[in-house]
Amino acid sequence: MFEYHGWVTVRERADAEDDEDFAVEQARLWRLVEGIEERAREFAGHGLVDVRWINGEPFLHLGGFSNHTYPGILAFFREVGVRAPGSYGLLYVHDEEDRVHADGFVVHRMVRGQVSVHEDAHLSPCIPVLEDPWLS
Template sequence: MFEYHGWINVQESAGADDSADGDVLLGRISETIGARIREIDSPGLLDLRWMNGELFLHLGGFRNHSDPEVVDFFGEVGRLAPGSYGVMHVRDDEDRGHENEVRVLRMVRGRVHEDVERALSPCIPVLEEPYPG
């Protein structure tokens, strides 16, 4: 089982930029991310939209097997827009050594760092009861 939920505030840089050039660049980044979303064509949630003048990406899904493309895409957005920040939680029971954890990917200034989400791990017994046996 592979479950993921996240969001990114897509920013072309970490500095304040209200210029027309900044808007054009962020518009191009939006087009590039939108094209990648269409390429991925995931049955999960990949929603890119403008809200109050800011660009946000929301991700979510629940699949039978691991989908490394969605995790790679999370990092790709940071490389395209190095001022971006956000989080994504991933639970992957096929990830050896991490099958009983929820992992959190934190994006700060476009760079992704991964760690255990302590509030949701270990999955058994925090989220689910142990299997009878």
């Protein structure tokens, strides 16, 4: 099984906004988010891939559960960071086909658009934290 849950605050850049150029910056951000939305539509039917504007800020939410590893969602998460290098967020992944982390979650952490991978300490190991072991 392959389970994933995540979110990204989409930001074009990490520096402070310049109020004098706010309209220009917003127009660029709208175009950038439109590109992310277009790519997100390619994942329709594979799980939750939702881009929304909330209080003037764009957010991406991801979630799904499939029978096998789905590397496309990991590539898309990294792509968002490349397209919007000021973005930050987390993607939790439990991949039973991962030989190293089959019994736990891995956290893909995006900071300033760069993604790093970390072992999870909150939901792992899945057995016994989330589920009881099989009784023989």
